[in-house]
Amino acid sequence: MNIIMDNISMITVLSLSGLNEITNYRAVLFTSTLLYYCLILTINCALILTIVLDKSLHEPMYILLGCLCINGIYGTTGFYPKFLLDLLSSSHDISYNGCLVQAFVMFSFASSDLSILSVMAYDRYLAICRPLRYHSVMNKHRLSLLVCFSWLTPFSIQAVLITLTSRLMLCSDKIQRLYCVNWVIVLLACPSNNTTVHSILAYLTILVYFLHGLVIIWSYIYLVRTCRGSMENRKKFMQTCVPHLTCLLTFMSSIVFDTMYMRFGSKNISPSLQNFIAIEFLIIPPIMNPLMYGFKLTKVRNKILYYLNVKIK
Secondary structure, eight states: OEEEETTEEEEOEEEEOTTTTOGGGHHHHHHHHHHHHHHHHHHHHHHHHHHHHOGGGOSHHHHHHHHHHHHHHHHHHTTHHHHHHHHHOSOOEEEHHHHHHHHHHHHHHHHHHHHHHHHHHHHHHHHHHOTTTHHHHSOHHHHHHHHHHHHHHHHHHHHHHHHHHHTSOBSOOEEOSSSOOHHHHHHTBOTTSOOHHHHHHHHHHHHHHHHHHHHHHHHHHHHHHHHHTOHHHHHHIIIIIHHHHHHHHHHHHHHHHHHHHHHHOOTTSOHHHHHHHHHHHHHSHHHHHHHHHHHHOHHHHHHHHHHHHHHHO
């Protein structure tokens, strides 16, 4: 939909074309997606409630795990309800403002996940490599600062980017995806727009999260070195670091795969595979994170089973 103002066409509604190829099995996809979204909410909420209700789990590692689950709910809620509505509708439109909000949620969700995983890597480094300093360094005040950093940094970066994007004049209303992302909206901008600031901020953002990656690599170099010479440390590594590493690799592979496809992907790939690549980070990590930690961490698993037994009785 366009509004004409002073001989300039202002686009107020954008069209998501990612669903055009799946009209034949829309009912099946709606049912399976709804069940999967409910499963994500149930598992993440169960883990969050377990951590909140049990004071013995009020430790940095479990609090960070709770933050990871909260972020998973936040990110998936930015995608699945709109996706489910699109499956029920013949038109797959989204308002320009709604598109900007969804783009904000998608970026902040993915970035916060990486930030929280980085803090978790640092936490494991302190717990295993510097156990005598762990409680003095990872105190409540510092943990609060790290959690705030994990959320406020991506929120602030994306708020600036979205504000700049909202000022662009668009020359197209077709988004070739299932959801909105900021860089796709920028590509719709008219050639007369100056997007230099967007490019500079994009490179700065890449630098910030590249540094996150260095923190993780640095932490695991020391973790592996420390755990090689001690059976007790190897046990700690297998119990607490393997779930973290699995979640990290799953998340990073999803993001990198989608990013590489967006930049260099072939148009000959089937639309269904394109859609899966685009939403992979919204399918696997949000359910993999709580499942990996819920089953692998003995303390969490025992508490969940305890609460389930109490409820059943």
